[in-house]
Amino acid sequence: MSSVAEARAAPSRARPDPERARERTLLLLAAPALLVLGVLFVWPLLRLLSMSVADGTLAQFEKAALDSLYIAVLWDSMEIALFVTAICLVLAYPVSLWLVQAGRLGFILGMFFLLLPFWTSVLVRTYAWMVLLGRSGVINRMLRDWGLIEAPLPLLHNLTGVLIGMVHVLLPYMVFPIYAALLRIDPDLKRAAEGLGAPAWRVFLRVTLPLSLPGVFAGCALVFVISLGFFITPALLGGGRVIMIAMLIEQQVREFLDWPFAAALATVLLAATLVIYAALGRLTGGQAHAAR
C-alpha cells in the first residue's frame, strides 16, 4: 500500500505520468457522451432549478419541503422504491446465477423473457397485469378452481399490484449489473475454494456473494432511483391508493401548469435521490474497490 501511495505521490518530473495520460485519453473518449449529457441533461436541469426560484423567493421549496402532503408522498415513494429494490434483488440474484452458467440457448431465452417488458408499451403491459391479477383475473380464478382460496385475493389496485408491476419492469436493471459482476469472477476462484474444502453453499457465501456485491449495489442503486420516477404503473395498478411523488409532479406539470412548483418538487426529489445515492456509494465504494 505504502509503496503504491509513494509512487502515486511522487511522479518523476521529467517523464510524463502514464496514469495521467491514460486518464486524459479516457476523458477524450468520453467527451462526446459528456457533451450530449451536458446539453440534453445538465442544461434542462439548470433551467428546472432556475424555474423553481423564478419568483425570487424560496416559497415553492417551502411548500414542497414543509407541506405534510409532499413529505408524506416523498416518504411513501422512498418506501415503495425500497420494497421494489428488495424484491428485485431477491428475484434477480438467482436469475443472474442461472444466466451465468446457462448454455447459449438458456441465455438467449432468459434474456428474451427479461427484456420482453421493454418491447411492450407500458399501457399494454399494465392492462395485461390487470387481466392476470384482477378479482376475477386468471390467477384468482385458478386459485379458486383449485380450492386454495375462497374469496379472491386483492392482488390489484393496491400496493401489491404496484409492486408486481414495477418489479416486472425493473428486474432487468437488477439482473444485468449482478450478472456482469458474477461473470467477472474468475472461475478458478470457485475451484480454488472447492479444492480447499468448501461445500457449494460456503463457496457461495464466502466467495461468490462478496465478489458480486459491487454488482448488487449498482443494481440496487439503479432500481431504487428509477423506481422513484415511476408514475404510470402505480397510477394504473395502484387503484388510486398508491401515490408516488412523480405522479404529483406530473399532475403539476400537465394539469395545473404550475411549473415553478413542479420544478421545486422535482428538485427536492433529485436532492433526496442524490443523498441516498451518495450514502450507497460510501457504503459500496470500499467494497467495489476490494473486489476489483
Next chain:
Amino acid sequence: MSIRMTRRGVLGTSLAAAALPMPALAQAKPDRIVVNISGGAMTNLFRRTYFAEFEKRHGIRVVDTSPVDFGKLRAMVESGNVEWTVTELGGQDFVRAQQMNLLEPLDLSIIDLSRYPEAVRNTTHTFPSSVYSTVMAYRTDVFPNNMHPKGWAEFWDVRRFPGPRTLRNHPVDNLEFALLADGVAPDKLYPIDLERAFAKLDEIRPHVTVWWTTGAQPAQLLVDREVVLASGWNGRFYDIARRGAPVAVEWQGGSAKQNAFGIPRGARNAVWGNHFLQVMTDPKLQAVYATELAYPGLHPDVMNHVEESVKPHLPTTPENLAKQFWLGVDWWTEHGQRAQEAWNRWMLRRG
C-alpha cells in the same frame, strides 16, 4: 451612365413584377395541417369524417397527432414553435387556455355558428365541438329490472345496492357527485363546499375498490366484474354496451360538459385551422361521430341525422339533459389546484 440608368430601370421593373404575386402567395395552400386529438378510436373516426371532408374540400392533407396535452400546448406557444394547426382541449382546459392567452381568436366569418345555441354562438377563442358527460354505469345482471341506483344518493347507499364501485381518481365530478348524494340541489353545487364533499366521500371510500385513472378503466372494470357500479365517460359505456356487455348508463346526476377545439397562438396556418373547424360544424358528420362515440356535436340539426335507437345514449337529448347538471368550469378553473391538493391529501389518508 445611361446604360446604368437603364439597368436600374430594368432591375426595378423586374422586382416590381416579382412582387406582384405576393398577396396570392400569402394565401397559398400549405400541403398539410396538423390536428392534435386524443387518439385511440377517435383518430380513426376523425379520419373517416372531418379529416376526409376537409381533404376533399380543400385538397390539404391532415396529419394527426396525439395525445392532448395542455402542458405541451403552453410550451409550444411560449417557445414560438407551434407544431399544431388545431388542437383539442381536454376537460376544463379551454377556459384556462383562453385566460393564459394560448389561443388565436376564431374567425367567425369562416366558422358559421349562426345556428348554434345562444350560449356558445359568440365564442371568441374556443370552438365547442361536442358534449360528453360523466355518468353512472352499472351491470344489468347485478341490478336487473331497472332496480339500479338512480342518482348519486343511491350510489352511496351500499346497503340497498351492495358491491364494489369505481370512481375517478380526481376531484372533478366526484366533489359534485358527493354533494348531490348529500342532498345538495344541482343548481346549488357552486361554490363547492369542500369540507362537506370530502365528508360525504369518506362514507363511500371503503366501497370504492378502484380509483380509476384512464377513461378505458371503468368500462373494463365493469366488463371484468371487478366492480358493479362505476362513474365514467358516457361514450366508453356506450361502446361496451353496443358490443354486448351487460352494462347500462343512468343519466340522473350526470356531469355534462363540452369538448372544445382551438387554434394555438402563433399557429402557422391559422386560416386553414378555421376552415377545419368549419368542417367540424357539419351536422351530418357530427351525427356520424355521435352514432359511433355518443358524443354529439352542438349543431341543432345533428339529431335529425341520428337514428332513433342511438338517441337515448346521447347526453344532449332533452330527456337526458334534464337529468344532468353542467359542470362549473369557471369554479374549477379558479380552484382546481387547491381542490386537487385537498384530494391528494384525502387520498393519502390511510383507511
Next chain:
Amino acid sequence: MDLTVRGVVRRFGPVTALAGVDLTVAEGELLTILGPSGSGKTTLLKVVAGFEIPDEGTVRLGSEDVTLAPPRQRDVGMVFQNYALFPHLTVAQNVAFPLEMRRMPKPERDRRVAEALALVELAGYEARLPRQLSGGQQQRVALARAIVFNPRLLLLDEPFGALDRKLRESMQLEVRRLQRRLKLTTLFITHDQEEALILSDRVAVMNAGRIEQVGTPGDVYARPATRFVADFVGESNLLEGRASGDAAAEVPGLGRIALARAAGAAGDRTTLLLRPEALRVGAEAAALPNRAHGRIVETVFLGLSVKLRLRLDGGLELLARLPLRPSEPLPAAEGETVPLGFAPEDVHVVGG
C-alpha cells in the same frame, strides 16, 4: 501420500484429451508433467484435483479411490496458474480459508496461518489484500494456502509462468526446498522443459493425451524413449538412418556412424539422438571415430557457452554447443569449415 492414476480416459465430444494415462507419484516425490499446450496435462491435473470426472480409469490417493469424490473431500492443495487468491480477503484470511472450512478452532487456525506464512517468508503481511502484493508475494500466499492444511497431495499448475526470469528461478528453488522439507507428494505441471529438469525427482512427458516417457530428468534427457521426447526435451540433433546390423548405422549425409551397440537388424529404420554438447569441433574431433567437416553458418553466444550451426557437404545441418572459456579463443569464425566428430557412446538410439 502416494498418487496412483490408472487407465484414465477423458473425452470432450470428438476430442480425446486423455487417452489412457497411467501414472504413480510416490510419497514425498515431486513428479513433473511436461508437455506442450494441448497435450492433456491440464485435464489430467483437473482429474486429479476433482474438477473433472474421467470417463474411464481410477484415481487413488494412498489406498483410497477418489475418482468420483468432489474436490473438497480430496485434501489436495493446489496452486493455480494465476494463483486464484480471493481478492476480497486478506493474506491471513486467504491462508486461513482451508482451515476455516475444516472448522478448526480459531487459536489453532491462527497458529497454523502464522507458521505457513513464516514458511513462505511472508510474516507481517497478514493484513494485506492480494492486490497490494507483488506477483512473487502473491504466489507465496497461494503456496501457503495450499500447504497450510497438510494436504495429501500438492498440485502446482504452471505457477511460475507469470514471473520474470530471476524471480522464477528463486521461486523454483524455494518451492523445491519447501516440498522436500515437508515431504509433500507433489504433482507439478509445466510446459517449460528446463523448469521440469531442474525441479523434478521424475518427469513424465505428455503428448496427445498420453504419457510418452516417465523417468528421472537425466534419463529423459539422455535416453528419450520416443522421437517426440527427444525433440521436446532439450536441444537435439536427430539423425534418420538405417541400422547396419552391427554397432553402426548408415546416415545420409554423414555416412557410416559407429555406435556403442546395435541399433536393430540390418536395414531397420532408426532415429539417432546426438545432443549438441556431445558434438566436438576443431582439433579434439580428430581423435574420435565418427568424423566429418562442416561450415559454420551461425554462431550464437549464450553466456557460458556458444551455439554453432554447422552445414555439412550433403546439406545436413548439425548443432554444436561448446563451453566458452575466456582463455581459449573460438576454434573458428562464421563461414569457415571445421572438422567435427563425436563418440559412439554419445549417440543414443531413440526407442532402442
